[in-house]
Amino acid sequence: MQQGLPIRPFKATILETVAQNEFSIIIGETGSGKTTQVAQAALSVARRVAEEMDTDVGAEVGYSVRFDERTSARTRIVYLTDGTLLREMLDNPELDAYSVIVLDEAHERSLNTDVLFGVLKGLVKSRKKPLKLVLTSATLDAEKFSAYFDGCPVLHIPGRQYSVQVAFSEENHEKDYAAAAVDAALDLHLHQPPGDILIFLTGQAEIDKAVKQLTEEVAAMPEGACPDLLILPLYAAMPLELQTRVFTPPPEGCRRLIVATNIAETSITVDGVVYVVDPGVVKQKSYNPATGMETLAITAISRVQATQRAGRAGRTRNGKCYRLYTQKYFERDMPAETLPEIQRTSMLTAVLFLKSLPLDIDVLAFDYLDHPGRPALEDALRQLYILGAIDVDGHITGMGRRMAALPVEPSVARTLIAAAELHCLPDALTVAAMLSAETIFSGNRGPQQVLRGDEGKGKQSALPDSARAALGQMLKEGLGDHILLLRLYQAWEQQSFSPKWCREMRLDARGMNFAREVRRQLTDLVKRADFLPDKELAVQGKSSKRKRDDSDGGQTTDALRRAVLIGFANRLARRMSQHNGYKTLNEHSTLAQLHPSTAPLASDEYGLTPDYLIYTSLVATARVFLSKVCPMEPEWVQCILPKLWDIDVKRLSGGATTEIAVVQAEQAAHAPEGTVKKGAYVVLPRKNDVSSVDAARARYLARRGSRPLK
DNA sequence: GAGCACTGC
Numbered sequence: 001m002q003q004g005l006p007i008r009p010f011k012a013t014i015l016e017t018v019a020q021n022e023f024s025i026i027i028g029e030t031g032s033g034k035t036t037q038v039a040q041a042a043l044s045v046a047r048r049v050a051e052e053m054d055t056d057v058g059a060e061v062g063y064s065v066r067f068d069e070r071t072s073a074r075t076r077i078v079y080l081t082d083g084t085l086l087r088e089m090l091d092n093p094e095l096d097a098y099s100v101i102v103l104d105e106a107h108e109r110s111l112n113t114d115v116l117f118g119v120l121k122g123l124v125k126s127r128k129k130p131l132k133l134v135l136t137s138a139t140l141d142a143e144k145f146s147a148y149f150d151g152c153p154v155l156h157i158p159g160r161q162y163s164v165q166v167a168f169s170e171e172n173h174e175k176d177y178a179a180a181a182v183d184a185a186l187d188l189h190l191h192q193p194p195g196d197i198l199i200f201l202t203g204q205a206e207i208d209k210a211v212k213q214l215t216e217e218v219a220a221m222p223e224g225a226c227p228d229l230l231i232l233p234l235y236a237a238m239p240l241e242l243q244t245r246v247f248t249p250p251p252e253g254c255r256r257l258i259v260a261t262n263i264a265e266t267s268i269t270v271d272g273v274v275y276v277v278d279p280g281v282v283k284q285k286s287y288n289p290a291t292g293m294e295t296l297a298i299t300a301i302s303r304v305q306a307t308q309r310a311g312r313a314g315r316t317r318n319g320k321c322y323r324l325y326t327q328k329y330f331e332r333d334m335p336a337e338t339l340p341e342i343q344r345t346s347m348l349t350a351v352l353f354l355k356s357l358p359l360d361i362d363v364l365a366f367d368y369l370d371h372p373g374r375p376a377l378e379d380a381l382r383q384l385y386i387l388g389a390i391d392v393d394g395h396i397t398g399m400g401r402r403m404a405a406l407p408v409e410p411s412v413a414r415t416l417i418a419a420a421e422l423h424c425l426p427d428a429l430t431v432a433a434m435l436s437a438e439t440i441f442s443g444n445r446g447p448q449q450v451l452r453g454d455e456g457k458g459k460q461s462a463l464p465d466s467a468r469a470a471l472g473q474m475l476k477e478g479l480g481d482h483i484l485l486l487r488l489y490q491a492w493e494q495q496s497f498s499p500k501w502c503r504e505m506r507l508d509a510r511g512m513n514f515a516r517e518v519r520r521q522l523t524d525l526v527k528r529a530d531f532l533p534d535k536e537l538a539v540q541g542k543s544s545k546r547k548r549d550d551s552d553g554g555q556t557t558d559a560l561r562r563a564v565l566i567g568f569a570n571r572l573a574r575r576m577s578q579h580n581g582y583k584t585l586n587e588h589s590t591l592a593q594l595h596p597s598t599a600p601l602a603s604d605e606y607g608l609t610p611d612y613l614i615y616t617s618l619v620a621t622a623r624v625f626l627s628k629v630c631p632m633e634p635e636w637v638q639c640i641l642p643k644l645w646d647i648d649v650k651r652l653s654g655g656a657t658t659e660i661a662v663v664q665a666e667q668a669a670h671a672p673e674g675t676v677k678k679g680a681y682v683v684l685p686r687k688n689d690v691s692s693v694d695a696a697r698a699r700y701l702a703r704r705g706s707r708p709l710k
Numbered sequence: 711g712a713g714c715a716c717t718g719c
Contacts, residue, residue, distance in 0.1 A: 066719055083719040110717070203715065236716065261715060283715040296714065341717095349719095407719035436718090444714060514718095521719090596711045622712065 007157050014155060018100065018134055022124050023149035025106075026136045028157030064088075066407075067517050082112035083407075086353060090404060093357050095123065100132045106145070107137040107304070108266065109340040115350050117369050119357065121149065138308070141337065148369050162314035164276075168327040177279035180324045182210050184277045185257055186217055188322070190226050195274025195319070196256040198264060198312055202283040202298050204444075207233045207259045214257065227255050234260035234268065237444070240510075246270045265308055269315065276313040276321040278306060280334070286344040289379035291588045292571070295620045302338040306330065342372045348410055351380040352389055355396040356404035364653050381652040382587065383570040386643055387414045394652040405529055406522065408432050411616075415567025416526065424559040425526065427486055431560070433519035434485035435616065435628070437511040446597025447475055447484060450506045467504040478602030480613065482564055482630040483557055489515065564630050568614035569640045573626060580609050582626055584618060585644055592618060595625035602631070612637045 007014075007028060017024050053060055062071035064080040071078055080088075082103075089095060101120060103113060124131050135145065142154045173180040181199050188197055201207050211233050218229050230250050234243060249272065250256045258270055262282050284299040301309075306323065313319025323330065342350070347363075350372075354361045363377050384390045387410055389400030396404075403413035412432045419428030434440065441450050451471050455461050463471070474487040488505070492512060495501040502509050565572075573582040573592070584590045594601070594609065601609045609631075616628035 081718070083717090085719095087719050108717095112717095112719085203713090205713070237714075263716070265716095267716075285715070298715095438714080446712090449712090593711090597713085619714095621714095625712080 006160055010155065010157055017153050017155060018132055021152055022132055023121075023152035024132070024134045025142060025145055025149070025152060025154045026134065026157060027142055027154060028136070028138070028159055067521060082110060082116055085116065086112055087407065089119065090353075090356060093359070094127055094129075095131070096127075096129055099130065100134060102134045102136060104136050105138070105266075106135040109338070109342075111341045111345055111350060114340055114342040114369060115353065117148070118367050119354075121367060122359070145369070161311060162316070162318045164310045164314040164319045164321050166310055166321045166323065168323050168330065169325055172326055172329055173279065173324045177281055177324055178206050178210060181277050181279050182213055182217075184322050184324065185214065188275050188277070189218075189229055189255060189257065192275060192320075194227070194253075194255060195317075196250070196258065196270065196272040197275040197277065198258045198260060198270060198273045199277040200264065200279060200282075200309060201259060201261065202281055203261060204235050204237055207235060207261065210259050214259070227253060230254055230256045232256060232258045234258055234264060234270075236261065236263050236267075237439070243268070264312065265305065269312070271316055273312055273315060274317065274319040276309055276319065277324070278309045278321060279324045280306065280329075284344070286339075287346050287376075289346070289373075289376040291590050291618070292346075292379070292584065292586055293590060293618045293620050293624065300334060302335045303330065304337050306334065340370050342368065343370055343376075347372050347376045347380040348383055351377065352384055352400060352404050352410050355384070355390060355394075356401050360395075362654055378649045378653060379587075382647055382649060384410065385647060385652055386570045387411065387567070389414070390652065392648065392651055394654050402529065406525060408436060408518075408522070411567045411570060412436075413567070415563050416522070418566035419560065419563035420526070422559040422563050424556060424563060427556065427560050428563055429519055429522050429526070430486050430489045431482050431564070432522055433515040434489055435482075436518045437508075437515040439508045439511040440485065440488065440515075442506050442508040445506070446595070447471065447599050448596070451475060463506065464504050467506070471505060475600050478600055478631075479557060479561070480601055480630040481599045481616075481628040483560070484599040486557075486560070489519075561630060561632065562636055565614060565632050565636055565640065568616070568630070569644070571615050571618070572632075572637065572640065572644070573613055573615055573629075575609060575611050575613075580607075582613065582615075584615075584626075585641075590618065590624060592624040592626045594629065595619070595627040598627060598629050601629070 014024075014026065055061060060074060060076045062075040062078045063069070064071060064078055064084050066081070066084065085095075085101075095101070103116060103120075106113060106117075120131075120133050124133050133149070135149075137145075146152050146154050169180075178201060181201060185197055185199050199210070201210060211231050214231050218226075218231075228251070232246055234246055246256075246258060246268065247270075256272065258264065258273070260268075264270060278301075280301055281298050282301050282305070283296060285294060285296050287294050310321035310323075313321050325334075351363050354363050354366065363381070364374060381390065381394060384400065385392070385394075387399075387403070388397060389403050389410060391397055399414075399417065402417055403410055406413040406416060408416070412435055416425065416428050416432055419425045441447065443455060445454065450463065451468065453461055453463055470491060474484055474491070477483060477487070488507065489512075491505075492498070492501065492507070497512075497516065499509055501507075502512055570586070572585045574585055575582050576591075581591050581593055584592060592615075601613070603609050611634050612632040613626070613629045614632060615626035617626075619625050619627055
């Protein structure tokens with residue numbers, strides 16, 4: 001511990017508390033200068049601590065993050081991300097290399113840390129070799145955490161925060177919060193003494209619009225009416241070099257106005273901010289386990305978040321926070337805490353992880369800090385059963401263990417295992433890696449928009465002829481997104497991973513490089529996990545060496561698509577007989593359309609798209625959409641269908657009849673209101689009634705005779 | 711014919 005830090009006088013107390021207790025909670029302000037990414041933070045923290053201890057990173061102090069590990073036999077302290085620790089537990093469930101585990105930033109309540117809470121709490125009690133758990137947090141419901149960890153002691157360490165004066169609005173701005181935020185910022189700029197301003201908005205489009213508006217307003221002001229103003233947008237999707245502009249101090253006498261997403265709430269700390277404008281909303285993802293549908297909706301923040309945002313004004317000196325909602329709203333209506341991620345996300349991966357620990361965990365009765373809810377767990381169990389990861393009694397299978405060992409979502413893991421058997425593993429590795437990188441095309445576009453040159457609202461940019469030809473050729477194949485992702489990677493590899501080629505093709509360099517790293521990691525893992533005898537892997541060779549139009553007559557992609565079908569059997573959809581809408585083949589069948597960002601699918605002479613396809617996600621925005629799809633041959637699907645109908649969830653969940661009171665989770669199970677237009681989608685009451693669809697289709701075709709649709 | 715917040719094994 002360094003001299004002069006606020007925590008210094010507490011050293012003895014902390015050491016004594018940790019020594020005498022299995023669990024300890026330390027509440028205090030986090031240090032300044034947190035870096036942008038968690039992995040980078042782990043790395044830089046390791047470096048800083050190594051420096052303070054006068055050692056090298058990797059000697060006494062090491063780190064372990066995805067794609068990079070630096071530890072040695074001499075390492076005493078290792079910094080790692082929550083995901084890395086979970087991975088480590090799969091190989092070493094006792095974690096016997098560690099005697100004390102510190103969970104930093106526990107208040108952030110990521111899915112991973114919540115899983116760690118439960119698992120580590122159990123481990124502290126069961127492990128023969130003593131283990132201590134320390135939680136550190138900025139703000140958190142200390143009583144709740146302490147109660148969960150057997151009434152453990154809570155230490156409060158005063159921070160270095162300056163005071164922040166909070167002002168509420170006279171009225172609420174549910175609808176016009178963005179405009180109100182712009183007005184507030186301009187007002188601050190005109191009437192308040194020097195100091196940077198930080199506005200929280202919910203997304204890129206909103207921020208770009210606000211920045212444009214602010215720029216115009218300021219330009220229209222008479223010369224000398226106000227000081228110089230530098231307006232800086234800030235969101236995760238923008239290039240890193242633009243993000244880092246906020247770390248450069250402004251010129252003398254110039255005020256900065258930072259218009260940011262939630263990234264400025266915790267991930268990026270901007271020094272110099274004195275005024276915060278908080279509209280009280282955030283864009284948040286949630287998942288409905290009943291339909292398997294995701295929504296990304298503008299949601300009210302919690303009082304904890306509002307406090308965190310206000311705190312951003314007090315980093316360098318006393319500041320002010322302007323809340324665009326009333327004090328009454330804040331006190332009476334605003335949620336006290338943010339719904340933890342575990343209560344608004346799919347539990348698929350987490351359940352597979354818990355099941356693969358050698359503890360025979362009953363995931364319904366597991367000791368969660370906040371229970372994810374029965375519907376979310378049953379949804380996960382059902383999907384894991386379809387993928388063969390658990391048996392009818394809910395026990396993990398050998399397949400499940402092999403899946404859990406791969407750092408990709410269960411469907412992708414299952415695809416890889418199937419691909420090994422179907423002799424198309426190298427290509428499947430490529431698809432898996434490309435699916436891991438969520439942004440492939442720059443500017444949040446799909447392949448068809450890129451080909452057309454759409455750059456968003458009205459803007460067009462001519463694609464170079466060579467790129468247009470190459471992309472057009474790929475899209476002609478008509479086999480959907482997975483195969484297109486394969487073709488893009490293969491072409492990029494052919495171009496020696498050229499960044500210039502990426503730019504020409506409008507591919508996102510960050511996403512593509514990430515995919516390349518993931519592919520490398522996965523390739524390593526499947527080799528070690530003995531997916532295939534070495535000989536076989538050598539025979540299958542590298543994906544790119546095979547030419548697209550080779551002599552195998554499409555068998556390459558057939559095998560790959562079959563592997564994808566096996567992996568994504570939990571996300572199968574069937575086209576309606578008379579139009580191009582699809583019905584998902586899950587518990588609560590939902591009608592959905594192909595998202596305009598999907599790669600084109602070959603259609604028949606009536607313009608109808610394939611009878612069956614798998615999708616990677618079902619998202620409700622303006623309507624319900626299937627995104628990232630892969631078409632399937634009906635005869636392949638027939639083998640899969642029986643397993644989908646015949647699921648006994650009671651048995652999967654260990655025949656549990658215990659009632660679990662989960663009030664919050666019940667709320668989480670329902671997507672926030674206001675995101676989906678009423679009547680924009682239909683939840684069909686009948687389950688998976690294929691025969692009636694067949695019959696309807698037959699009647700329709702008979703009526704229509706051979707008359708083409710168009 | 712839509713539009714993705716934030717993480718990171």
